């Protein structure tokens with residue numbers, strides 16, 4: 080069992096709650112990926128094609144700035160990366176996060192929350208942002224407030 084980190088971005092708190100439970104279940108440290116400019120409610124309005132999130136998600140090369148680069152990825156073997164699903168994939172701030180560190184030799188385990196969408200092509204959209212040879216584990220959608228037991232079983236099944 081290597082040293083583990085749960086790194087997550089959460090715009091409205093749902094992923095944040097689950098990240099905390101996961102960190103406990105996996106005996107992992109916790110790190111919040113914070114945007115340099117926090118998302119307002121108006122920014123998150125997916126019904127407005129001109130909202131910040133709509134504009135960013137329409138441009139796969141958008142890289143919203145992160146507030147700090149203090150995750151100390153080098154100190155971990157396994158990095159869980161959590162986020163809400165935006166427009167069927169990970170918010171592009173996750174690309175910013177992945178591009179900010181060297182993930183060579185790390186195990187990356189994505190997890191997400193959503194209204195109902197699955198992880199879809201999330202991994203494909205993130206792969207290009209990881210430098211070096213990281214090992215990706217099957218990601219998990221953690222909707223419906225799963226119990227701590229569900230987290231523990233999932234973590235065990237990953238054979239980290």
Ligand SMILES: Cc1cc2nc3c(=O)[nH]c(=O)nc-3n(C[C@H](O)[C@H](O)[C@H](O)COP(=O)(O)O)c2cc1C
Nearest residue numbers: 089090091092093094163164166167193194195196
């Ligand atoms: C801009 C935006 C786009 C979204 N796109 C999707 C989507 O494609 N499919 C889906 O099921 N939910 C979508 N959602 C809902 C979020 O994935 C869901 O509410 C998530 O749990 C929020 O997590 P958070 O509170 O950690 O930010 C979207 C939400 C926002 C703000």
